[in-house]
Structures are given as structure tokens and as C-alpha cells.
Amino acid sequence: MKSPLERALRVFWLLLMVFLYAPLVVVVLFSFNSINSSARFAGFSLEWYQRLFSNDVILSALANTALLAVMSTLIAVVIGALLGYGLYRYRARRMAWLIWLIYLPVIMPDIVFGISEMTFFITLERLFGVLSPGLGTMVIAHVTFQVPFVALLIHARLLALDPQLFEAAQDLYARPWQRLRFFLVPVLWPAIMASVLLALTLSIDDFVISFFTAGPDSTTLPIYVWSAIKKGITPEVNAIATLMIGSVFVVALISLLLRRRSLTGRHLQ
């Protein structure tokens, strides 16, 4: 027996799912449209994907997106993990200012973030001839907004650990580098993997900051889509969007499987 409230909630939930997924489904559907329209579906076609993969601009944008995401994630996870560890290890000291500093990129509006970096980089280039806008400046910008999230994740994981574990490792003859290799990194591994996934999605999800720090040769897929839709939605745009939606769903599936495996692993052994 279901209460009326529960039945009403179930209907509400289904409507919510329609609201959340309709825009994504429409994008995927019309990317296979055989005519150039986003109002009428005329028939199934892979034509737009073929065009996509023969367009050098799009292929280089794809490469830039991937390169930007991977490079910024690698740097941000190392710097962010160190920061999270430092924050934990020296939590007895007065480091409130550091917490504020870490939250700053999180609360700063994207548009202000992007524009400050743009004006900063342009000025640096004009004055010193360094850091001309391009993939390099984009990596710097992405690392800056990824680092806080990584640091907070690692810090939270460390706070959840028994502090005596660190002493147990010392007590059991582990030298400093052995503590890092055989204790700290393995014990933080789930948090490190979560940081990698989060940093990747943050980078791929970002448009505003990339847009303002990009140079002429560092167009990424979102930037390409942005300039393309200024001229109107085409099935080609939908095809690019479909690929990006697909990559997100792969990440979601991986995170779900990782979770499942860690759960079942605990019960089975």
C-alpha cells in the first residue's frame, strides 16, 4: 500500500527526470537527424559525425580539450594533494587565512575569475612578453580552480583517518619515503582517484574561464560550440555535444562501478 503522498512524489520524480534528461536526449536524437533541423526528425543518419571527423578545426579542438583536461588534472592533483596534506599535518597552527585562500577560487564568480586572468595575462605579455594567451595560460587557469577541490577532498579523507595510523607506520620501521610509498599514497588512493575524476569533470565542464584565457590557436570543443551556435544550432553542433555528453556518462558509470566494487569487496572477503 502506497500513501497518496508517496504516489504524488513518484509522479513528481518522473517529471523531474524528464526535465533533467529531455535536453540531453534531444541533443543526442537530433545529432542523428538526416536533415538540418532541430524541430523535426526526418530520419536516422550518421552524416554529421562523418563531417565532424573530417573537420580539422574540430579535431584540433577535441585534442586541445583532452590535452587541457589531462595536463591541468595531473598538475592540480599533485599540488592539491600536497596542499590538503599540509593543511592536515599542520592543523594545530593558525591557518584560517589558508582556508579562506582555498575557498576563494570556489566562491569567485567564473566571469570575474576569467576576466581577471585574461587582463593579467595580457598585461604580463605586453610588459614582459611572457604567458601569451594559449593552452599554457588555460592550463594555469584550470589548475587554479581545480586545486581547491582536490585539497579539500584529500584534507577530508585525512581527517577521517585514525591519527595513530601515521605513528603506527613510523613505529613499524617505515622510513619517510616508505611511509609515503606504502602508507600515505595507498591509504589516500580512493580520495586521489575521486580527485582525478572531479578535476577532469571540472576542466571539461568549464567554459567561461577557458573562453577568456584562450588564445587564437587553443580553441577547445566548448569554445568551438559557443562560436558555432552564435550562427544557429546545427546537427553538427548536436553531434559534438553528444560526444561530450557520452564522455560524462562514461565517467559517471566508472564512478558508480568503483563505488560498487569497493562496497561488494568489503562484504565478500
Place this chain on the structure above:
Amino acid sequence: MTRLRRDSLHLLGTVAPGALCILVFLVAPSIYLMGMAFLSTDATGLPALPLSVQAFRELAGFGFLGWSPGNLYTLLRSLWQTLLATVLVILIAYPAAYYISIRPARWRPVLLLAVVVPSWTNQVIRSVGWMNLFAPGTPISDLAVLLGITEPRMGLFPSQFAVIVGLVYNFLPFMVLPLYAAFERLDHAQVEAARDLFASPLAVFRHAVLPQTLPGLMAGTVLVAIPAFGMYVVTELLGGGKATMIGNLVAQQFAAASNWPLGAAGALIMILATLLGLWVLRRLGRRLGGDREVVI
């Protein structure tokens, strides 16, 4: 002595790269940008000496042609659209979070993921989805025409309506997550007691459920309202000039309009408004949420 020095070096080694990264590539640029607001413009719109408050005068609407309320309207519209979107997000997220919390435990992570996954896609792509749905000639637009909401042969976008939908769509998960966490901690004994004391479900909600979920609600409001106020993409793509917010005004000054000091003044106002909003919401949260700190 040596122990203290080794500790300090170690502290520096772990914290310095991250702290420097944020200091050099965020704090320094934003200070530079805020300073720019107090400069005048040269012939090309780039900042130049002498110091002046010209940018703020222009932001307030004083131009060559006398005073115009355009910028003031943009600021007010930003606040209004932020408020409207936040309220709508709360109204949708509340029952959604409650529904997830009463499902069997093994389904909850999957349902949460179902709410969150769309927000992992790129902002631009999400807007593309709504542009597809709201384009002229789509079933939804045709329905709107039938109901007399829009003119025939016009789509539902660009419009303020589309912007609000886009904002709600963007920020819904940030409200569902903290609210769900609050519902999961909900003390059901209190709800049962309230059910005995008050007959009406509304009274039960007001006296037992709302106070317990208020910290989650406040945390969610911070996560939704602060970034919604600074929105750029959704207003640009779905509003088409009809629902511009302050973020768009700022961006214009660095692109087409090319008036850097004016844009910097707008950015300064945005930073101040964000900090003020954060401060007010945290205070409110602390007062309403009792001793529990509102976590952003």
C-alpha cells in the same frame, strides 16, 4: 630548534605550491582588476592614468548622453533573476531530496547520481539542449503558441523564461545534495511526535521537518544563489539580450564595448556583492541552523 625548522620547511614544501598558485594566478589578477576600476580609459578603451572614478559614474548610468537607467536595471534584474531561480530550485529540490531519502538505501546513490550527472556536462552543451527544445517549431514552442504564451512562428527562446529554466536546470543538483544530506540525518522520532501533536501535515512540516533541514537548505542556497548571480553562459545563450545580468555587462566591456575600467568596476561590484551575499547567508544560516555550522 632544528625540529621546528624542519617542520617549517616541510610545511612550506607542502602548502606553498598550492597557496602560491592561488595567490599569483587568482588573488594578484583580481587585485589588478579591482585597481583597474579606478583608472581612466585611453583612446582604445584600455586602462590608463590618471586615477578617476569615471568608471563608477558610467556604471551608475552617467554617459555622454546624460543619465540612463540601463545598468541599474541590469543590476536589479540580476538580483531578481537570482532570487526567482533560487526559490524555484528550492521548490523542486525539496520534494526531490525527500523522495530520494525514503527510497531503499541501495537505490539512493543511483538516484542521487541521476540528479547530478546532467550537471557534469558542459554548461554550453546544457544550454544547447534547451535551445533545441525551445526553438521555433518544436512541440513545446507550438504548445506555447497554442496557449497564447508566445507569438506564432516564434520560439520560447530567447526569452527571460528560457533564462530562468536554464538557471534552475544548472543549479538544481547543488540544492538537492545538501538537502538530501539533511533528510538522511532527519530524526524521525521528532516527526512522529509532531504528527501526534499537530493534525495537519503542514504543521508537521513547519515544526518538525523544516527546522531540521534548514542547515541543508541554507548550504544549498549559498551553492545556488552565489554562482547564479554571476551567471554568464545561460543568459548569453538563452536570453539573447532580453535577460542580461551583470556578468554579461562586465564581459561586454572587455569585448565589443571595450571599456576595461568600466568592466573592472562592474567586476568589483560583483565581488563585493558575492562576499556580502555569502556573509549574509552564513549569518542567517548560523542563526537559523542553531549551533551547526553551515558548510559551503
Place this chain on the structure above:
Amino acid sequence: MGAQRPDRGRDKASVVVRGVSRVFPGDLRALDRISLEIHAGEFFTLLGPSGCGKTTLLRLLAGLEVPDAGEVEIGGRAMAGVPAHRRSVNTVFQSYALFPHRNVRQNIAFGLEMQRVSPAAIARQVDEIAELIDIGALLERPVDALSGGQRQRVALARALVNEPAVLLLDEPLSALDAGLRSRLQVDLKRLQQRLGMTFVFVTHDQEEAMVMSDRIAVLDEGRIAQVGSPQAIYERPEDVFVARFMGHENLLAVTRHDAGGVETALGRFEGGFAAGTHLLLRPEALTLHADAPPGSSGNGFLARVEECLYRGAATDYRLRCGEVPIAARVTNAGRSQPGVGDTIWVEVAPDSAATLNARRHTG
């Protein structure tokens, strides 16, 4: 150098602590000029209330803490400048601190792996220790699937497998329930006797300390109040703090002391007592009589029975003599016992009383 294991092959060592101090700004857990000698192969217990510094002292031995003054010697070797990972000392932590990312076997093997012992030797030693501690069936389990008692055994095995010169145990039984606790007390004591290893054990439970230890050091606010065998500490506590901490209640202020005896609120007690501020009457050394027996030594007093607590083998009595409450414990041997409200004669056996001082050490 990396392959060498510190102090390998030595199975027991003595510990010497000389004038060790450790101060934490704004914190009570400080140590004040502690000196101690722990013999090789001894089961030695640091006993005291929380905040007395016993855990700090243990951490100093482990090398997890550095003294501000004084020195520590283990097996005749000065430990100044020797970090925790170079000391042949292992600790069983209060929380057990089992590595969550490793299963039981990998947890036990951790210390040997860090010392670069060959995998074959590690497997053999882990199996041996698992058999000794009786956890062979748990070896392949993840640690979060273990009960409290099992975790305690794994933590013990993880420390013992390294054959340390000294084993440190930081309240290893405090998280367990009473039944399991008393069983493991006996197991741990037997294990120590079998291995002949030096154990330094920290606890705040005086009964646990008495059951297990060869010798006990009672700590009070960062200083050593008394060191001795369990019997000495219980029967001849040197000050009021130790007496109270060991559970004694019958402490009478001494009003006059001479060569023939002492005077207290309960009258005069004959005997050659040492000088002291208080007289201790041990509860189990008092005998209760319906009347003053003829020919008694005169060391006794009249009291009223206020409460009887039957405990099976013995009965605990709460007596009152005037304003002074007295506790007595009588073995139940089938004799008729006094009841509540009876007035009785309490006989103090000559060797059951001792004098002691308010506080032995002075600040």
C-alpha cells in the same frame, strides 16, 4: 644498510629513563624529571589516571615524542636522535591503528616489509606469529571485518612479528567489554612469560595492572608516585594518592605518633609504625566480631553495620564508627555474619595497618 634490521636477534632489553621531562604549552600531559629502570624480560606497567603522563612516557620510549630534557636508553644504547623507525621497539596502539588499505596478513607483514625481509621469510614468520596468537583463520580478511578482540590480536601480532627488544602496549584492552578483557589479560600475561620479552604496559585500571604486572609504576601529574610489585603497591602504598588510586578507602588521619603506636579518630593502634600522616586499614585484613573477644590485642573499635553487599566469595561491609566510614571485606566461609544495624567489634590484625604520607613527592 637498508637491509639491516635494528637490534635483530636480541629478544629482550632493559629500559632506562633518566631525568626525562616533556612540556606541552598549555597542556597537562607533561612529564617532570622522570627516572625509571625497567628490567629485561619484565612485565612493567605504567599506571595512573588520564592526564598523568603515562602515554607520553610510552611515546617517548617509542620515539614518537622527543624529550625536552633527560635521556632514554634501550638495551644499553642511548636513544637520543634515534627516530621511531630505527628503534627496535614496537607499539600496540590504543585504537590498534590497523591499516585500512591492507588485509590482516598484509598488516602483520608491514614491519618486515619495511625492513626488506624476503617475501618467503615474511610469509613464514607471519604464519608462525598467527599460530602463536591464534588468528590463523583471519589472515586473509580485510581489517574492517574484524571484531574488537580480533583487532587487538592482529595489532599484537603486527608488533610481535618484528621480535622487538621491547613491546609497548598503550591501553590495548580498554576498548573491549569486561569478559573479553579479563580473558585477554590472562592470555597476554602468559604470552609475555612464554616469550620472555620486555613488555611496557599502560593502563588506568589498577586491577588490570595488579593481575598482569611484575612491577608497577604509579604516575601522578607527570611524576612517579611509587614503583614496586603489585603486592607492595597495594599493601604498602607510600602516599594517599597511591592508596586512593589502588582503591583504598580506610585512611585515618594520624593525630599523634610515638614508638608504641599511633592515635587516630578511631582511637589508639598499638604497633611499631613508621612516621606518617595517615593510617591505612586494608578492608580484607579487618575481622568482625559480635563482641570484643577476650584477650584481643586492643587494636580494634566498635562500629555499626550500615550496608552489606554480598559478592559470593566475600561480603563487603560499609561500617560507621562515629563520623568515620569504614569499609571491610569478609570471606564467606559459612559462619554467621552480622546484619545491617548490628553493632560489632572490628579487630585490626597487627600487620594489616600501615602508615603513609599525604604526598610523597613535593612540587
